[in-house]
Amino acid sequence: MKLKSVGILLLASLPAVAHHSFAAEYDTKAPVALSGVVTKIEWTNPHIYYYIDVKDESGNVANWAFEGYPPNTLRRVGFSRDLLKPGDAVSVTGWAARDGSKRAASRELTLSNGRKIFSGPPAN
């Protein structure tokens, strides 16, 4: 599995908790960087989710769920709901779930055309 740590410089920020404590679900000490193919997008509240098939070195495929900002927030920062489509090859950075499930909080999404956009908040 292509799962490696990435160093991300986090500036001090204290955004109000929108829905749940970040640390209650995700491990800020477990950054992830995954690449794969988008299988599904849920443009929903309180968070969007996009799912990516990630292939490891042995060819095994695992489907990962990435949580993001709510739809209204994304729309306001220029991330429209048709930006991401099933079949797109993408890379995502974020933080893995504490409970070991194949879930992560997303931060920076790199689209197949190279465009980078934040799909979720920084760890806090």
Add this chain to the structure above:
Amino acid sequence: MKKLSFIFGVMALAAGAQTPSAKSIPRSADGKPDLSGIWQSGGVSLYGEPAAQPATTAAAPPPRQTAPYQEWTLAKVKEFNDGLAKADPIAHCFLPGVPRITTMPMPLEIMQKPGRVVILYEAFHAFRIIPTNGGKHPDDLDPTFMGDSVAHWDGDTLVVDVTGFNDKTWLDGRGHFHSDQLHVVERYRRTPDNTIALEVKMEDPKVMTGPWTINMTLRHPPRADRVMEYECLENNQDVPHLVGPDPKGSAK
């Protein structure tokens, strides 16, 4: 014409007699400060991404007082925090209560007319209908998440008194629970720099040792021109993945 000039002259004198700040804030037809519009206290649609913020931005929240909580509550607050806030009521999509609703990183709209202010919050579909004629709370209040609000004008400051709360919300994301004796006083003051300075005083004789006062600044969010729908229950996948002890009923 001479008479008209005289009237304008008197008006100019009257305006000159006002303080500079009183001159430069927008006012509604009844002369009260105009609080109406789209406002937000924090979040990406207000400030943009943290990495894009200049170092001088006012993004950092003002320092808070340490919550003046009674000794007996500290173990409970610690338990909530050790549980990484799994029991946080808003993680379960409950209304955040007052004043926490105003800290949500989403816009709100204040609508104002003589005798009444209505606040529509994007977060959790919350709304408040606030009489501003100085009336009293009804004496038969059932406890609710958002409480009952009544207001009066203290000069140019709208003072909102909120009571009638249930004990099912937290005052922040750090486990500060409260009782049904919570009493909140909000002071909304329109400033000349196009913001609303909001001072909030919280009192709760069952959990606090004295008043807890916080300050917020409401600004017009450059990326949000209207309040939209936020239906928290639509796809709330988080709860089974939150670590920590399960919440036991309400946040008592």
